[in-house]
Amino acid sequence: MTKTVTLLNKLEQRRTAQRVLLLNVIRENKGHLDAVQLYEQARQQQSVLSLSTVYRNLKLFKELGLIKEHQFGNTHRCYESKGQSHHHLVCLGCGKILEFRCQSTEKLKSQISSNRGFKVIDAEVRLTGYCPECQNRLIHGQKNSEENKERG
Amino acid sequence: MTKTVTLLNKLEQRRTAQRVLLLNVIRENKGHLDAVQLYEQARQQQSVLSLSTVYRNLKLFKELGLIKEHQFGNTHRCYESKGQSHHHLVCLGCGKILEFRCQSTEKLKSQISSNRGFKVIDAEVRLTGYCPECQNRLIHGQKNSEENKERG
DNA sequence: ATGACTGCAAACTGTTTGCAGTTAA
DNA sequence: TTAACTGCAAACAGTTTGCAGTCAT
Numbered sequence A, B: 001m002t003k004t005v006t007l008l009n010k011l012e013q014r015r016t017a018q019r020v021l022l023l024n025v026i027r028e029n030k031g032h033l034d035a036v037q038l039y040e041q042a043r044q045q046q047s048v049l050s051l052s053t054v055y056r057n058l059k060l061f062k063e064l065g066l067i068k069e070h071q072f073g074n075t076h077r078c079y080e081s082k083g084q085s086h087h088h089l090v091c092l093g094c095g096k097i098l099e100f101r102c103q104s105t106e107k108l109k110s111q112i113s114s115n116r117g118f119k120v121i122d123a124e125v126r127l128t129g130y131c132p133e134c135q136n137r138l139i140h141g142q143k144n145s146e147e148n149k150e151r152g
Numbered sequence C: 001a002t003g004a005c006t007g008c009a010a011a012c013t014g015t016t017t018g019c020a021g022t023t024a025a
Numbered sequence D: 001t002t003a004a005c006t007g008c009a010a011a012c013a014g015t016t017t018g019c020a021g022t023c024a025t
Helices: A004-010 A017-028 A037-043 A051-063 A104-116 A134-140 B004-010 B017-026 B033-046 B051-063 B103-115 B130-140
Strands: A067-070 A079-080 A087-091 A097-100 A117-131 B066-072 B078-081 B087-091 B097-099 B121-132
Touching: A004 A017, A017 B097, A037 A051, A037 B130, A051 A067, A051 A079, A087 A104, A097 A104, A097 B103, A097 B130, A104 B097, A117 A134, A117 B103, B004 B017, B004 B103, B017 B033, B017 B051, B017 B078, B033 B051, B033 B078, B033 B130, B051 B066, B051 B087, B087 B103, B103 B121
Parallel strands: A087 A117, B087 B121
Antiparallel strands: A067 A079, A087 A097, A117 B121, B066 B078, B087 B097
8 A cells, every 4th residue: 555655745745744644544444434533543643633634634635535535324424545446334223334345336337427428436325224233123122222323 | 296285194293384385395396405495495485484493394304204315515415305216426516416317226235135134225326526517617627616516 | 934734712504402482183 | 282393592513714833845
């Protein structure tokens, strides 16, 4: 994987300690982080960092195409490093986000491109429903778990 | 199409003037409305209505499964009546939302269901990129149109 | 040296909530 | 009659912004 530092140099952005730190945390973390989670994880490694810097740099990274932004059911947005393309299963019961891959979107991209003249940059498939655990819980008549609902 | 009034009765919800009005506006409107747009359109027909009522009822309609909620690039959410299943093309240039249909998601649903044990309630495919007009504008070196960017 | 970047606090936006009055059933 | 519903204003959460100081180049 390209070094974060190199990445920032190439993109002609200043290589500040905060940017290197933030990008590293995002890239090391496999899942989805929201701004506050990223802030907290980053602060554990280096305490000089403010939440506005996190927001400002998330915006920058997004514009540079280094990360992807998502908004699932929740109010807040979350971010992930752009790695291998994958899609999401969003559980309505517990808010958990699962990932899956599928090849068929490539075909779809080219279809849309030729039929509609729309230049597709990115494709996301999102399935909402219930994960196995929540199905189980619902069958056995227990109350919905709200545990992971906000920070999934 | 089922009458809004009948719909509310069936669902054992009170048939208030505000609810009937809001549901009608949503159902008559083909595209996507955010809360404020819905509020404004509804007020044109009947001036006794507050924004909190709009939010409260959007939440209700969503829980009853009468409408679908989306969050595209923007900060605000938008809503549409549940009609024939369709997916979205989101233009990064002007924020415009285009729709398309595709059959392949049904197959995907059952695949995920059998492979992962995830009970799929809904599937959405979202392609982001550039609409024909924006591609044109970009080729001819003009600046990005921000016109529709917020209220698309 | 200097313009990009940062932390801080204050502002802003979309949404939710408490309350007292109103209305559908 | 009364619990569900409403409008209003105030609260809230997530995000953005203005400013003065700092730091990468």
